[in-house]
Amino acid sequence: MEKENSNLHKIINKFYETIDKFINWICQKFGIGESKELVIEFEKEANMYINPEKQLKKEERAKEWDLEI
Numbered sequence: 056m057e058k059e060n061s062n063l064h065k066i067i068n069k070f071y072e073t074i075d076k077f078i079n080w081i082c083q084k085f086g087i088g089e090s091k092e093l094v095i096e097f098e099k100e101a102n103m104y105i106n107p108e109k110q111l112k113k114e115e116r117a118k119e120w121d122l123e124i
Contacts, residue, residue, distance in 0.1 A: 081093075
């Protein structure tokens with residue numbers, strides 16, 4: 056189980072790295088500007104994080120709030 060968990064973390068980290076490179080490429084290719092600004096704008100408009108760890112924490116907090124209500 057620990058080995059599978061480690062492999063899953065590697066896959067998630069590689070996916071996150073790939074997404075980051077893709078966003079940077081898009082910004083350069085289309086002259087959008089700074090990739091950080093694009094990510095911040097996306098996260099605000101979509102109400103979600105690109106970073107999977109942040110998104111999971113956000114969803115866990117939302118579930119906790121729902122349970123309290």
